[in-house]
Amino acid sequence: xxxxxxxxxxxxxxxxxxxxxxxxxxxxxxxxxxxxxxxxxxxxxxxxxxxxxxxxxxxxxxxxxxxxxxxxxxxxxxxxxxxxxxxxxxxxxxxxxxxxxxxxxxxxxxxxxxxxxxxxxxxxxxxxxxxxxxxxxxxxxxxxxxxxxxxxxxxxxxxxxxxxxxxxxxxxxxxxxxxxxxxxxxxxxxxxxxxxxxxxxxxxxxxxxxxxxxxxxxxxxxxxxxxxxxxxxxxxxxxxxxxxxxxxxxxxxxxxxxxxxxxxxxxxxxxxxxxxxxxxxxxxxxxxxxxxxxxxxxxxxxxxxxxxxxxxxxxxxxxxxxxxxxxxxx
Amino acid sequence: xxxxxxxxxxxxxxxxxxxxxxxxxxxxxxxxxxxxxxxxxxxxxxxxxxxxxxxxxxxxxxxxxxxxxxxxxxxxxxxxxxxxxxxxxxxxxxxxxxxxxxxxxxxxxxxxxxxxxxxxxxxxx
Numbered sequence: 171x172x173x174x175x176x177x178x179x180x181x182x183x184x185x186x187x188x189x190x191x192x193x194x195x196x197x198x199x200x201x202x203x204x205x206x207x208x209x210x211x212x213x214x215x216x217x218x219x220x221x222x223x224x225x226x227x228x229x230x231x232x233x234x235x236x237x238x239x240x241x242x243x244x245x246x247x248x249x250x251x252x253x254x255x256x257x258x259x260x261x262x263x264x265x266x267x268x269x270x271x272x273x274x275x276x277x278x279x280x281x282x283x284x285x286x287x288x289x290x291x292x293x294x295x296x297x298x299x300x301x302x303x304x305x306x307x308x309x310x311x312x313x314x315x316x317x318x319x320x321x322x323x324x325x326x327x328x329x330x331x332x333x334x335x336x337x338x339x340x341x342x343x344x345x346x347x348x349x350x351x352x353x354x355x356x357x358x359x360x361x362x363x364x365x366x367x368x369x370x371x372x373x374x375x376x377x378x379x380x381x382x383x384x385x386x387x388x389x390x391x392x393x394x395x396x397x398x399x400x401x402x403x404x405x406x407x408x409x410x411x412x413x414x415x416x417x418x419x420x421x422x423x424x425x426x427x428x429x430x431x432x433x434x435x436x437x438x439x440x441x442x443x444x445x446x447x448x449x450x451x452x453x454x455x456x457x458x459x460x461x462x463x464x465x466x467x468x469x470x471x472x473x474x475x476x477x478x479x480x481x482x483x484x485x486x487x488x489x490x491x492x493x494x495x496x497x498x499x500x
Numbered sequence: 501x502x503x504x505x506x507x508x509x510x511x512x513x514x515x516x517x518x519x520x521x522x523x524x525x526x527x528x529x530x531x532x533x534x535x536x537x538x539x540x541x542x543x544x545x546x547x548x549x550x551x552x553x554x555x556x557x558x559x560x561x562x563x564x565x566x567x568x569x570x571x572x573x574x575x576x577x578x579x580x581x582x583x584x585x586x587x588x589x590x591x592x593x594x595x596x597x598x599x600x601x602x603x604x605x606x607x608x609x610x611x612x613x614x615x616x617x618x619x620x621x622x623x624x625x
Contacts, residue, residue: 217558217565218540243540244563264624265513266534267564293563307564310555311512343584345540345560414540415584 171202171260173377174385178207183214183238183249184403185395191241191402192395194259194308194315202260203385204377206369209249212236213332216244216306220342220413221439226334227469235332239409240317242306245347247319248329252354254369257317265312269293269305272316276303279375283368285358292348295320300353320372322365323356344414410467411439418468420497421448427488430497434468441466441476451487459485473498501621502529504595509617512569515595516611523572523602527559530621532594536561538587544600548576552607556600559587568599573607576600 176193178186186207193203212235213225224246225237249255258272273289280287285297295303295318305318333347359368402408413436421431428450435443444463446456462480466472473495482489507515513531517524532538540560550556555567556576578601583589589597612620 216560216563218542218560241565242563243560243565264534265531267536267561267566269563305563309564309566311567311569343540414542 171200173380173382174201174203175373175377175382176203176205176385176387178205181208181210181251182399183209183212183236184399186255187214187238187240188395188398188403190257190259190315190317192391192398193257194241194310194313196394197391199261199313202258204259204382205255205257206373207255207257208251208253209255211250211328212238213246213248215239215246215409216345216347217241217308217412218243218345218414219246219347220344220416220436221410222413222418222436222468223335223342223344223416224333224347226332229331229334233328233332237409238403239412240306241308242315242317243308243345244304244306245345246333247304248332249319250325250328252321252323252325252365254320254322254365254372255317256320256372257315259313259315261312262314263312265309267307267309269307269316273303273305273318275376276318276320276372279372280355282375283359283371285355294350297353297355297358299351301350302353302355304350321352321354322368323354324352326352342414342416344416406467407439410469413439420500422497422500424450424489424493424497427486427493430486430489430494432494432498434463436468439467441468441472446486450489453485453487456485470495470499501533501618502595503614503618503621505614507595507614508611509614509620510569510571510609510611511620512571514569514571516571516608519601521603522577523574523605523608524598525556525571525600525602526598527568527590527594528617528621529594532591535559535564535566538590541583541587541590541599543579543581543584544576546576546579550574550576550600550602552609559590570602571609571611572602572605574602574605577603 277287277295293305294301302321303318308315415437418434429448431447433445441463444460459480462476466476477491482494513528542558550570552573556570557568
């Protein structure tokens with residue numbers, strides 16, 4: 171099968187992930203595709219992850235870090251311009267899942283470039299035991315999209331903060347991330363190798379001796395990708411709302427009130443049920459207070475909207491709006 | 501590999517059986533073996549319309565998401581919610597771990613008998 175190389179010049183993660191889906195679903199299956207691309211500062215979460223369980227909402231909002239859900243499985247990854255992404259899209263005759271058939275050639279190319287890369291049991295590419303590349307797949311009717319990260323250089327501090335979830339009290343049915351020790355490729359490559367040099371070298375090594383044509387995006391391609399970006403990858407419905415069901419539990423002693431426990435059940439990214447338990451005094455039936463939370467997003471914005479609709483101190487002795495919000499954001 | 505004769509199969513490895521006018525759908529033993537240990541399933545909801553040849557859900561093995569392709573069109577009348585907590589049931593008992601039930605079937609793709617499906621799988625390897 172003949173390879174086509176696609177270049178993505180934008181660094182908008184929502185556009186780039188839309189482009190992957192477009193190539194997978196819409197471009198001719200007579201070709202195999204390879205893309206190299208970069209995202210500006212963003213968190214890319216796995217298909218079946220709870221966004222709230224993976225990111226530090228306050229930190230990413232402050233820093234303007236976008237969260238985008240991808241089609242493939244696995245855990246949350248922090249991306250910025252020190253990271254290079256690669257994507258293979260092609261048909262496979264066997265339906266046996268195999269990440270290795272894509273990871274191995276990448277590792278071999280890295281070895282040729284001087285980094286002693288290996289593929290570990292989790293299909294991460296490692297150098298000296300530290301992860302430099304995470305890989306994942308999306309499969310549909312015999313077509314496989316395999317993509318991975320390549321950490322060229324990085325500010326690991328920002329990554330660690332962005333991926334430190336604020337909602338620690340969340341019990342999720344979703345897929346949890348596995349933390350790994352990271353390394354960067356730059357230190358293994360000849361001095362002064364830039365990311366642009368690395369990109370070209372990688373392409374040359376990976377496809378040495380193979381016919382590869384450069385695919386030029388048409389206007390129609392670009393506008394279809396833009397449509398997909400707007401309808402899916404840049405929407406809270408996809409990036410937050412597609413989260414698997416989860417339960418959130420918050421409990422603390424609130425002075426002049428008592429021990430308050432709040433239980434929220436979240437389905438399709440929205441609160442479906444809220445309960446208040448504890449040794450506090452109630453002034454009246456709690457149903458309207460619980461109802462105010464139903465249909466809200468389980469984050470600061472949603473909690474504030476709920477508390478505008480119902481003042482908890484009217485229901486529970488000594489529980490002010492501020493105290494309850496403090497508990498929910500603790 | 502097990503291919504029960506009372507079931508019909510799609511080329512995308514779902515099994516189908518009819519039960520009191522309702523179509524029961526799951527994934528085959530071959531499919532669960534090829535996918536490896538499943539860690540998550542994404543199900544439709546009761547009342548959702550499913551379309552023949554389109555995804556009705558998806559499963560995640562470690563790091564890989566695979567779409568489940570619906571062999572019939574109709575309305576979902578039951579989903580096996582036990583799988584949400586225990587997706588490994590699909591690996592352990594693929595023919596007991598049904599995924600969805602569909603009523604008001606309006607269309608179905610050409611399905612294979614157990615023998616034809618077994619031959620199809622053997623060819624794929």
